[in-house]
Amino acid sequence: MSLYDMMSAMVIPSPIATSPDEVAVPRSIGRALDLLEIVLAEHRCTLTRAATLADLTPTTALRYLRALEGRGYLERNAAGEYSTGPTLLRIAASVRSDSLLDRLATTAQPLLDDLTRRTGESSYLAVSDGRTGTYVATTESTRAIRHVGWVGQSVPLDGSALGAALLDPGAVVVRTGAVEPDITAMSRAVATAGSLGVAISLVGPEHRFGDSQRIQHELALNDAVDELERTLRINGEDLTS
Amino acid sequence: MSLYDMMSAMVIPSPIATSPDEVAVPRSIGRALDLLEIVLAEHRCTLTRAATLADLTPTTALRYLRALEGRGYLERNAAGEYSTGPTLLRIAASVRSDSLLDRLATTAQPLLDDLTRRTGESSYLAVSDGRTGTYVATTESTRAIRHVGWVGQSVPLDGSALGAALLDPGAVVVRTGAVEPDITAMSRAVATAGSLGVAISLVGPEHRFGDSQRIQHELALNDAVDELERTLRINGEDLTS
DNA sequence: GAAGTCGATGTCATTGTATGACATGATGAG
DNA sequence: CTCATCATGTCATACAATGACATCGACTTC
Numbered sequence: 001m002s003l004y005d006m007m008s009a010m011v012i013p014s015p016i017a018t019s020p021d022e023v024a025v026p027r028s029i030g031r032a033l034d035l036l037e038i039v040l041a042e043h044r045c046t047l048t049r050a051a052t053l054a055d056l057t058p059t060t061a062l063r064y065l066r067a068l069e070g071r072g073y074l075e076r077n078a079a080g081e082y083s084t085g086p087t088l089l090r091i092a093a094s095v096r097s098d099s100l101l102d103r104l105a106t107t108a109q110p111l112l113d114d115l116t117r118r119t120g121e122s123s124y125l126a127v128s129d130g131r132t133g134t135y136v137a138t139t140e141s142t143r144a145i146r147h148v149g150w151v152g153q154s155v156p157l158d159g160s161a162l163g164a165a166l167l168d169p170g171a172v173v174v175r176t177g178a179v180e181p182d183i184t185a186m187s188r189a190v191a192t193a194g195s196l197g198v199a200i201s202l203v204g205p206e207h208r209f210g211d212s213q214r215i216q217h218e219l220a221l222n223d224a225v226d227e228l229e230r231t232l233r234i235n236g237e238d239l240t241s
Numbered sequence: 242m243s244l245y246d247m248m249s250a251m252v253i254p255s256p257i258a259t260s261p262d263e264v265a266v267p268r269s270i271g272r273a274l275d276l277l278e279i280v281l282a283e284h285r286c287t288l289t290r291a292a293t294l295a296d297l298t299p300t301t302a303l304r305y306l307r308a309l310e311g312r313g314y315l316e317r318n319a320a321g322e323y324s325t326g327p328t329l330l331r332i333a334a335s336v337r338s339d340s341l342l343d344r345l346a347t348t349a350q351p352l353l354d355d356l357t358r359r360t361g362e363s364s365y366l367a368v369s370d371g372r373t374g375t376y377v378a379t380t381e382s383t384r385a386i387r388h389v390g391w392v393g394q395s396v397p398l399d400g401s402a403l404g405a406a407l408l409d410p411g412a413v414v415v416r417t418g419a420v421e422p423d424i425t426a427m428s429r430a431v432a433t434a435g436s437l438g439v440a441i442s443l444v445g446p447e448h449r450f451g452d453s454q455r456i457q458h459e460l461a462l463n464d465a466v467d468e469l470e471r472t473l474r475i476n477g478e479d480l481t482s
Numbered sequence: 483g484a485a486g487t488c489g490a491t492g493t494c495a496t497t498g499t500a501t502g503a504c505a506t507g508a509t510g511a512g
Numbered sequence: 513c514t515c516a517t518c519a520t521g522t523c524a525t526a527c528a529a530t531g532a533c534a535t536c537g538a539c540t541t542c
Contacts, residue, residue: 023311026304027528028269028500033312040332048518057502062520063267070264071274072370075436080519084336086370086436091281092333093342093368094375094393095325101334106347127334129313129327134335152335195316195327267500269529289489298531303491321490485542492535499529506521512514 031056032064039065039074040088041154044081100232101127104198105137107231111224112139112200118220119213121204122147126162126187128197133162135201147183147203161185166197172218176206184209186217188225190232200225272297273305280306280315282395285322341473342368345439346378348472352465353380353441359461360454362445363388367403367428369438374403376442388424388444402426407438413459417447425450427458429466431473441466 025033034054039045042053051061065082068074072087096102108125115123116139125137138151157163161175165187176184184206190198202221209217266274275295280286283294292302306323309315313328337343349366356364357380366378379392398404402416406428417425425447431439443462450458 023307025308066264067266089437090370092336093377095333129331136334196330
């Protein structure tokens, strides 16, 4: 199973329309949103794959995907693959201009750069909705052996360094093999008001996160997060709960 | 009727779940998406207002709004108002990092600044999905009498300068009173591949768009759009159809 | 205090809309 | 050519979506 398949298998939301401890979601709504999230997680997705991942018949999935396409949330290319549609892009732009998202990656990018320079590892900025984290910015390590490829990808929070860090604000969390074998991620959450989680992760091969480097990595990560919080606060964003 | 009410009344999607010349959207899906778009257009919205605008009973609207909240697309504050939720923020960040949206506003902002400096009027960057345009960035005029308040707002494309410009790439379109009385908008589309429409608009009081200023405004607008296209193309974005 | 209004929420009988079994068509590989 | 796979359409049916109605809570007015 390739990395991409592993990632895909792991981020696909459960096809259960109703979370056991949450509100009853009308079945059809749950299904449509499942399909939307599947396509977005896959980036490009055929009808059959979406139907399989959503555990729906092709007929039912086609109906929902067509509906989402008709409303502009998805679009379909000549090869029959669904991907992000114009309405979702417009909404994303609108939402972006309304929130800290507008400044977040811009503000964080130089800090990611600095973190990578100090540690020699790849650094990532992640946002999270409580179930899924999405890596939205990165600075890659310049080493010959480096971690690449997570930007734009979503990971489940369960079991990951990112998830643990978001649950324990202020703590630096280290996990190995949670998302990829032999890969160590070190994460710390950024203090934010509101429901959007934000974190910075440092990611690299396990053997480069031994005890001696770890202290240094942790220092650098803490500096980056502290600086991001400071910069966003200075810019008028109230980050403290 | 205040400006805000006018804007809201004009951008609310028709509650008809099936567009007459498009795919059949399952009724429940159409309703849920209508409500989502209503809340996003309103920015903050109570159950009763959303139900009224969507032409649904409060009970039905509550059910859908709760579903969208449960899935993270909306959230609800202590005052009972719905607004953008964490999953939508995460998706927006993810979508942003995948597309030209990532660079668009950053690249356009200095051009908006320049356009406003040259013309003395407020300039706006808009994105569109073909039905609705959303203003996502602005530079305000520094004059005592200036146009303000459109950033983050959505406008229907029908009848507006923005809509006409998007339908006629390369043309500079002028409209007065389409969105607000006595306000003139001058728009030109930015050439983009894909389904997302992008345009720059210059907006100000009608009396400042007379024949003599108009030529100058048009020149400046064309320069801004040409430069944005050039910059995006240089940055690797294929804009030409 | 009582009465009224409004918004939010819950219940339940009903029906119409969502659904999937099945069929068909198109395409590509061997 | 056959076969497999993917996409799409049809239609009978049953169950999930729905709204009429009731209840509750908060607030305002008299």
